[in-house]
Amino acid sequence: MLSNGKVPSTEGRDPAYFSYYAMLQHQQNMLQDSVRTSTYRSAILLNGPACFHDKLILDVGAGSGILSYFAVQAGAQKVYAVEASQMAEKMRKLVNAANTAESDGTIKNAFLKDKIEVIQAKIEEPDLPIPQVDTIISEPIGVLLIHERMLESYLYARDTFLKPGGTLFPSTGSISLAPFTDAALWSETMSKARFWEQNSFYGVDLSALYGDAKDEMFGMPVVGSFDPRTLIAPANSGGYVVDFYRVTLDELQDMTIPFIWQASYTGIIHGIAGWFDLHFSPPSPVINGSTITMSTSPAAERTHWQQVRFLLKEPLAVNAGQTIQGWMRCVVNEMRSYTIEVEILIGNGQLSDPLNVSPSIFNLDFNRRRGKWRLHEQTYNYNYYPQTDNIFRPEYNCLYEPEQPLDVSVVVDNNYVDENQFILQS
Secondary structure, eight states, X not given: OOTTSOOOOOGXXXXXXXXXXXXHHHHHHHHTOHHHHHHHHHHHHHTIIXXXXXXXXXXXXXXXXXXXXXXXXXXXXXXXXXXXXXXXXXXXXXXXXXXXXXXXXXXXXXXXXXXXXXXXSOTTSTTOSOOOEEEEEEOOOBTTBTTTSTHHHHHHHHHHHEEEXXXXXXXXXXXXEEEEOOHHHHHXXXXXXXGGGOSOBTTBOOGGGHHHHHHHHHTSOEESOOOGGGBSSOOOTTOEEEETTTOOXXXXXXXXXXXXXXXXXXXXXXXXXXXXXXXXXXXXXXXXXXXXXXXXXXXXXXOSSOOEEEEEEEEEEEOTXXXXXXXXXXXXXXXXXXXEEEEEEESSOOOOBTTBOOHHHHHTOTTEEXXXXXXXXXXXXXXXXXXXXXXXXXXXXXXXXXXXXXXXGGSOOOSSOOXXXXXXXX
């Protein structure tokens, strides 16, 4: 939220945002993500009889139109494909080709004939020629589920155009967080900051900027796949659930994700890793529906979203069996993204209030760390390539197994907040 209490607008970022998605190469990148594309197709076709056949469908942020085409394959009566970028014009070429015979009499994509209406607009624009629909489909997801803030448009469409009891695909998303160790990544990031520590760079003392450089380098979320064996503890079971049928626009503006883990190894926490799962479930009264799930976990097949890691400026030591608790607060910003703050604490001490953090609490606490990142200021790391033919031992990642099996009963339910519920910020 801004200091005046208003939600930051994304208008200033819209031209660059929509120009990006107007390019075929970026649409191709998403289409060639076989996990993403095949999951959406399976969810739509397997639920065709219940949610698509002879139904009115709205595709929000249609892009290349691939979800609209799947909806027609599933028997949709008509699809309203809304796309704000110039990609709408390219979509029209495919749709129009289905209504026009070639010189030899053939029709490309004949199954699309008279089935799709392309609307070039933002879904929030007034007086769009869209009736109440039975099902809304969309791919409004960014890094960590929430980056790019397209979920707000998805929920606007739900509140404006979806019939009571209608279907949302996807229906829920869940954010997973876990502590990781990666000395090489941390050292590489630190080396970038240390450039500004020099006191004689061609005769110029740069060291006054060293603190700023460290804040900047460690404030950049690292996007890229990583070895799941670098996780010091497993993520909370089920993750932090965002139910698209029920969550409100206000709740998306400022949310706090609590976490509590038990360390599986003795090692060094260099930061927190995050990813998400998507779930496609028809509304509960629907019978003969199928639930489809897609994961972007580091242990799952790779997607174009990959995962994101938030590096701590000062790593944190942990012993196997110890409890690790904390929170991640995500607040919308003006860059079509979120500003993220984290507190992490070893043991069962008192966590700070994420709405009113006192620096004095953690400055003298050697078991506590805090960090701040802007999710849109991403850097990338593509150094990990899965290998299945080698023998792996945890100590290769500087993780050390306990001599005795851990008693998982020492980790109790997180009393701070139910991990599957939103904290409402006002």
